[in-house]
Amino acid sequence: MSGETVEAVAYDPAWPQAFAAEREARLAAISPPLLTAAKTAFIQELVDRARAVRGLPPVDVWGAA
Numbered sequence: 001m002s003g004e005t006v007e008a009v010a011y012d013p014a015w016p017q018a019f020a021a022e023r024e025a026r027l028a029a030i031s032p033p034l035l036t037a038a039k040t041a042f043i044q045e046l047v048d049r050a051r052a053v054r055g056l057p058p059v060d061v062w063g064a065a
Helices: 014-029 032-053
Strands: none
Touching: 014 032
């Protein structure tokens, strides 16, 4: 698997812009710990979607490390 690219979920070109907009709005309005929580929720959604495509149950991305 080394050097191989694996698509976790079909790429949506709107995601980078959506993430950037979310990040800028959060940065302007909240503290770093709350920003981390907001980013984690976004990543959780992407991971859940990718796992669902493969028939896998959701996992907590915060505790996955």
